[in-house]
């Protein structure tokens with residue numbers, strides 16, 4: 001709330017300074033100037049009045065260009081500023097995230113009629129005895145009258161869980177992003193929503209469910225799998241949720257590992273920011289199970305990945321899993337740019353390789369920060385003190401806000417260089433990047449898959465790169 005007070009004061013001063021300096025501007029032009037001025041003031045921690053002190057005698061276009069140059073200096077110099085995203089700025093106290101309860105303990109648990117009596121429902125009853133349990137006909141029915149519509153509704157989602165009986169939405173190909181190279185990932189659609197609170201999370205804007213969803217009928221997923229399966233595919237549960245965040249309660253990992261032992265030609269990935277690995281450590285598994293962690297420097301975790309685990313905890317869990325014979329994966333995603341980023345990411349890379357052997361790593365992904373423009377306003381609302389929006393983020397090839405292409409290329413090349421010091425054979429892919437970026441950076445993805453990419457056969461087709469991995 002302290003940061004909310006500081007930022008709303010800044011916005012108030014910005015609006016008042018713009019009114020005084022440009023009294024005759026129309027509403028839309030005024031909004032653009034307010035946003036640019038506010039963002040510069042926040043980034044540079046300067047008073048807005050000092051930024052526009054001598055602009056009262058210049059016209060709108062000149063003022064806007066001056067502010068754009070100061071707000072996006074690199075993009076401006078490199079002529080990458082043709083598209084900007086300058087929506088109306090609003091800050092709302094009610095939308096600000098105030099994390100009171102770190103522990104996940106839903107107050108209300110809705111159980112679909114068809115999921116009553118399921119093992120998962122019983123485990124939730126046992127784990128959350130103080131919660132109020134109610135039966136609903138179906139989640140679909142419930143959502144007709146209870147959709148999340150506001151940011152403050154989203155902030156409350158951890159208070160509600162739904163135990164459902166999934167009938168049709170079992171698997172899908174990862175939608176990736178427009179005009180990007182897909183990595184061939186497939187989604188095993190078990191759970192929707194997350195208990196962690198990351199500033200950059202796309203789910204903030206994507207979901208309208210008033211709670212976190214847990215399907216109870218995992219056996220139906222397994223039954224449906226034979227018609228979805230393709231030899232060599234990569235599939236996992238970490239797209240719409242965190243694969244292991246509540247594995248001590250859901251115990252999803254146990255039947256999954258058991259099931260995929262019968263499908264050695266498929267790679268299954270659990271992707272997580274948790275260290276909930278106890279179930280995985282106590283079961284027999286086969287070599288096609290990959291346990292993956294998203295990694296960032298601790299300073300970035302502290303400022304952006306609230307309620308998740310520390311970097312050291314994640315690496316220590318990875319080490320335990322490798323000692324138990326699992327293959328590992330690491331996702332440097334999103335890589336966040338800040339002063340001194342290279343040194344901090346190098347420390348993370350070195351820490352990984354001081355703890356696990358390159359041969360135990362199935363793949364590594366690198367993806368720089370990007371999000372749908374609408375997410376920007378949600379981040380401002382929920383995390384007014386965030387620093388991630390202070391960098392230059394502009395609409396790019398897929399209309400998502402991204403760092404300038406030259407900066408992204410530098411980041412990818414530097415990360416690949418850091419990784420190659422430890423092993424020249426690590427399979428690495430770029431997450432949600434354009435084919436031109438793949439060609440410039442040339443990550444170390446297996447040669448067969450790369451040929452597909454460079455020849456264009458893989459472009460936007462989400463072809464199973466895993467075929468080359470199996």
Ligand code: SF4
Nearest residue numbers: 194196197198201241
């Ligand atoms: S862990 Fe992943 S899914 Fe969960 S809040 Fe963070 S980014 Fe979103």
